[in-house]
Amino acid sequence: GAVVSQHPSRVICKSGTSVKIECRSLDFQATTMFWYRQFPKQSLMLMATSNEGSKATYEQGVEKDKFLINHASLTLSTLTVTSAHPEDSSFYICSASFWGRGTEAFFGQGTRLTVV
Amino acid sequence: GQQLNQSPQSMFIQEGEDVSMNCTSSSIFNTWLWYKQDPGEGPVLLIALYKAGELTSNGRLTAQFGITRKDSFLNISASIPSDVGIYFCAGQLGTSGSRLTFGEGTQLTVNP
Numbered sequence: 369g370a371v372v373s374q375h376p377s378r379v380i381c382k383s384g385t386s387v388k389i390e391c392r393s394l395d396f397q398a399t400t401m402f403w404y405r406q407f408p409k410q411s412l413m414l415m416a417t418s419n420e421g422s423k424a425t426y427e428q429g430v431e432k433d434k435f436l437i438n439h440a441s442l443t444l445s446t447l448t449v450t451s452a453h454p455e456d457s458s459f460y461i462c463s464a465s466f467w468g469r470g471t472e473a474f475f476g477q478g479t480r481l482t483v484v
Numbered sequence: 485g486q487q488l489n490q491s492p493q494s495m496f497i498q499e500g501e502d503v504s505m506n507c508t509s510s511s512i513f514n515t516w517l518w519y520k521q522d523p524g525e526g527p528v529l530l531i532a533l534y535k536a537g538e539l540t541s542n543g544r545l546t547a548q549f550g551i552t553r554k555d556s557f558l559n560i561s562a563s564i565p566s567d568v569g570i571y572f573c574a575g576q577l578g579t580s581g582s583r584l585t586f587g588e589g590t591q592l593t594v595n596p
Binding site for chain 1: 587
């Protein structure tokens with residue numbers, strides 16, 4: 369149990385376009401989902417925390433108008449990178465957690481975004 | 485955000501050897517988690533620790549939650565080539581749904 373599915377796994381887009389990444393909890397209801405960004409050979413950097421039905425909480429330095437997060441249901445959160453630029457190229461990972469399991473978070477497979 | 489101090493940064497070992505890595509923090513955590521990340525994949529949970537002093541095993545992996553609540557270690561016994569990857573520790577202060585603080589990672593290479 370506790371499977372988190374992230375889609376797409378890889379995406380290449382042109383500069384100036386927007387890209388949507390989906391994060392789904394397949395066998396549990398995720399009360400909280402997290403979005404991370406990871407640069408090569410570095411640790412995970414938390415971008416934002418989203419709770420179902422409420423606005424996401426963004427970390428300092430993360431542009432909320434650039435990285436739109438929607439957590440419309442207990443099983444789905446989306447991250448939209450708007451007007452993407454080459455510097456937005458990165459590995460984006462979501463995680464989900466829920467009450468009753470313990471406190472650990474479960475991660476999606478990640479999305480490799482390349483902006484050309 | 486706050487980072488945990490994870491060491492070593494990298495390790496190169498021979499197959500069959502034991503491995504130990506640890507994380508320390510200046511602040512306490514209520515939960516310690518250990519993850520493994522393969523290239524191009526998301527982290528996979530290995531072991532979760534919920535109580536100070538707790539020692540937990542998962543196959544060849546053993547992890548402990550330090551008594552001070554500011555540190556944790558992970559041991560891998562009799563390493564095999566598929567143990568290759570990046571290992572991250574993560575601390576959590578709050579209850580379920582609260583954010584994780586990650587260590588910088590330990591890159592493990594196992595030579596056959």
